[in-house]
Amino acid sequence: MKKTVFVFSALIVSLLILFQLSKYAYAANDISVEIVISSIAIVFFVIGLYINRKATQNQKHLPVPINFKKIEQLGISKREYEVLVQISKGLSNKEIADALFVSESTIKTHVSNLLLKLDAKRRTQAIQKAKDLQILAI
Amino acid sequence: MKKTVFVFSALIVSLLILFQLSKYAYAANDISVEIVISSIAIVFFVIGLYINRKATQNQKHLPVPINFKKIEQLGISKREYEVLVQISKGLSNKEIADALFVSESTIKTHVSNLLLKLDAKRRTQAIQKAKDLQILAI
DNA sequence: ATTGTTTTGGTACTTTAGTATGAGTGTTTC
């Protein structure tokens, strides 16, 4: 925050300096108008780049949008998707069963169906494929 | 690509127009120098923002930098890390063994050590933890 | 009300994963 204030103060000061310089240059007729305008343009272009870069850096992990259409296309049901999410969190079948208040048998059924629909041999492969298909947030 | 060429052409044209306008304004003494400079500054500031936005949009999935220090901190060896990468791709122990030209026993040993070092109960949990620690590229 | 789908759950089974333990080989380091 202090850094931001400092940067903006510096910007304002440099803008004022540019004003004075351009006036002086014009009065003295030393520098052509093209050079003055070009330098100003370049300076503020770079400032625009810099500011935007700082802003996008803070965004960082913009959550990947989940492809709901793909989920539907694959025929993955609501409950199956819930199980898939729990799998990706690293839970065991028993833990998922407890979290969703059903039996482990039920989870096994869901997992088997998921593996079929995702064309995966293992749950780890299912995680990988699901992320590739963007049906799981990374 | 065509779009980029078009945008830059438009930029150059607008720059030339600004030159002429500023000269004319100066000659006619209509507009104060502050307004001319400010408008140029604003225009190029916005252009800087726009260009950078377009550039960062194309990056999109900027690969998350791997935290090598963390790998060292956890005491994960080179070979163990290779196994971890294969696990995250969804391979079985046998498949990893074939990929790395060693026996399945060796992979099991590596996996066991990995689970200890990552404080995970299952390989799926290891994947999750490793990604949280930014040891694995997402 | 019947039909189709989802969700649930069970049994029995095979396969894979993971643990525990020991041990041989090679490399590095002091």
Added chain:
DNA sequence: GAAACACTCATACTAAAGTACCAAAACAAT
């Protein structure tokens, strides 16, 4: 050259995952 470590591999075991098959209850849609 001994100690420490990484890598390898094996056996024997337990635990978890996954398959196959079946079936009942819940539910929405026609």
